[in-house]
Amino acid sequence: MASRGKKTGRPAPPREPRRPRRSARARELSELESFTLGLVWQLGPCSPYEIRRHMKGSPSTQWSASAGAIYPLMRRLEKGGMVESRPARTGRRTRREYTISPAGEEALRRWIGPPLPREAVSVTYDPLRSRARFLGAATPTQRRAWLRDAEAALDQVAEMVRAWQTEYGGENPYLSLVTRNGELETEARRRWIGEMAQKLG
Amino acid sequence: MASRGKKTGRPAPPREPRRPRRSARARELSELESFTLGLVWQLGPCSPYEIRRHMKGSPSTQWSASAGAIYPLMRRLEKGGMVESRPARTGRRTRREYTISPAGEEALRRWIGPPLPREAVSVTYDPLRSRARFLGAATPTQRRAWLRDAEAALDQVAEMVRAWQTEYGGENPYLSLVTRNGELETEARRRWIGEMAQKLG
DNA sequence: CCGCTCATGTAACTGGTTACATGATTTA
DNA sequence: TAAATCATGTAACCAGTTACATGAGCGG
Numbered sequence: 001m002a003s004r005g006k007k008t009g010r011p012a013p014p015r016e017p018r019r020p021r022r023s024a025r026a027r028e029l030s031e032l033e034s035f036t037l038g039l040v041w042q043l044g045p046c047s048p049y050e051i052r053r054h055m056k057g058s059p060s061t062q063w064s065a066s067a068g069a070i071y072p073l074m075r076r077l078e079k080g081g082m083v084e085s086r087p088a089r090t091g092r093r094t095r096r097e098y099t100i101s102p103a104g105e106e107a108l109r110r111w112i113g114p115p116l117p118r119e120a121v122s123v124t125y126d127p128l129r130s131r132a133r134f135l136g137a138a139t140p141t142q143r144r145a146w147l148r149d150a151e152a153a154l155d156q157v158a159e160m161v162r163a164w165q166t167e168y169g170g171e172n173p174y175l176s177l178v179t180r181n182g183e184l185e186t187e188a189r190r191r192w193i194g195e196m197a198q199k200l201g
Numbered sequence: 202m203a204s205r206g207k208k209t210g211r212p213a214p215p216r217e218p219r220r221p222r223r224s225a226r227a228r229e230l231s232e233l234e235s236f237t238l239g240l241v242w243q244l245g246p247c248s249p250y251e252i253r254r255h256m257k258g259s260p261s262t263q264w265s266a267s268a269g270a271i272y273p274l275m276r277r278l279e280k281g282g283m284v285e286s287r288p289a290r291t292g293r294r295t296r297r298e299y300t301i302s303p304a305g306e307e308a309l310r311r312w313i314g315p316p317l318p319r320e321a322v323s324v325t326y327d328p329l330r331s332r333a334r335f336l337g338a339a340t341p342t343q344r345r346a347w348l349r350d351a352e353a354a355l356d357q358v359a360e361m362v363r364a365w366q367t368e369y370g371g372e373n374p375y376l377s378l379v380t381r382n383g384e385l386e387t388e389a390r391r392r393w394i395g396e397m398a399q400k401l402g
Numbered sequence: 403c404c405g406c407t408c409a410t411g412t413a414a415c416t417g418g419t420t421a422c423a424t425g426a427t428t429t430a
Numbered sequence: 431t432a433a434a435t436c437a438t439g440t441a442a443c444c445a446g447t448t449a450c451a452t453g454a455g456c457g458g
Contacts, residue, residue: 030418032417038334041335042334047437048437049437059323062326066418067437067440068421069417069418069419071440073418090427091426093426093427095437114347116347116351117328123386124325124326124328127321128322129379129383133376133379135375135378136243142310142315146314146317148315149315150317157324173337174334177333177396181330181333186324187389189382192381195381233446250410254408267446268410268411268412269446270446272410272411273411273412295409295410
């Protein structure tokens with residue numbers, strides 16, 4: 001597999017033994033870890049399952065909230081001292097309840113910032129934008145269909161955001177700020193598509 | 202590690218032997234794979250190094266364009282018939298040049314859409330938004346500092362987007378659409394922060 | 403000659419994903 | 431009682447990451 005062309009690289013440099021993984025206390029938390037920690041703070045004592053449900057219900061998540069991600073993550077947070085857990089039960093059903101610890105709250109505040117890491121501020125990732133970049137590879141017919149599809153889909157998203165706003169926005173001022181962001185962003189994307197449609201005919 | 206609390210799950214269910222990985226021809230391409238394929242289309246015959254340079258230069262990427270990602274990725278694309286490669290050289294320096302294949306162009310067009318996958322359209326991921334959601338955990342002082350930081354950082358981003366627009370926007374109408382998206386998005390985020398600052402005083 | 407950038411690549415790790423297994427509880 | 435949902439979890443896999451190694455070529 002490494003035998004094509006001229007091959008300037010050496011075959012296999014020697015390697016040091018593996019260093020042990022740093023715990024969640026020493027390491028910087030990942031975005032998902034931090035966000036989850038935030039949810040624990042927000043929800044109060046809660047089980048991983050509730051967290052997953054919450055994530056799936058929210059329109060603004062990039063994560064699948066899969067069990068394979070969340071359960072080990074909670075354990076990691078606990079090992080790092082960010083949360084504490086205790087077994088709980090309803091009838092014969094067992095569950096594990098997590099609560100944020102003081103160290104966890106501090107880590108959460110640290111993650112929120114300031115300072116804001118540059119990559120948190122610089123332009124976000126938008127799959128529509130990625131695709132638009134290569135619209136030149138499409139036929140004019142495909143381009144027109146693309147624009148129509150994008151318009152319709154974004155209008156649907158706008159609808160969803162509004163619905164979410166009326167449903168959850170009232171409870172928590174910060175949550176309503178979040179949905180407001182979604183509104184503004186969707187508007188901006190919608191306008192962008194509109195401009196494209198005009199320019200590309 | 203799995204011995205806390207009540208533990209309802211079974212210890213270790215039996216597992217099937219591993220099925221072989223599907224090639225890039227059969228599988229759906231990942232976002233990074235597709236985006237890279239698009240760059241090969243856009244740049245014409247080019248080396249992985251050029252692609253990496255291009256990605257790093259662009260302000261709108263989520264990817265690190267690390268060698269460890271791109272080189273294996275190009276091999277995968279080649280194995281899947283999406284690109285063709287041939288060794289090239291300048292003096293005694295060797296390089297590998299990739300060109301998109303007809304199958305690759307078709308895959309690119311398919312990725313662009315329509316149809317647009319729902320997750321490509323629904324609200325994008327914004328780390329600022331994630332953090333804002335938990336601003337309630339911060340002190341008022343921290344909140345004010347956060348807003349100031351965000352404002353300043355976004356103004357800087359706006360500056361960068363403008364610079365990129367004047368530099369690259371002219372060449373390619375589609376690239377200029379991309380930067381226009383960045384402009385509108387940054388504006389929207391900036392306005393959002395402004396609204397927050399007003400509301401939270 | 404030194405240090406920088408060009409250029410190609412690999413090894414080790416890791417934070418996620420999909421896909422499953424298991425059992426309790428609820429609802430049709 | 432059968433099907434759906436609640437709830438917890440693991441195993442296998444994988445697409446990325448960081449960190450390195452190697453050498454060519456170039457400017458000082």
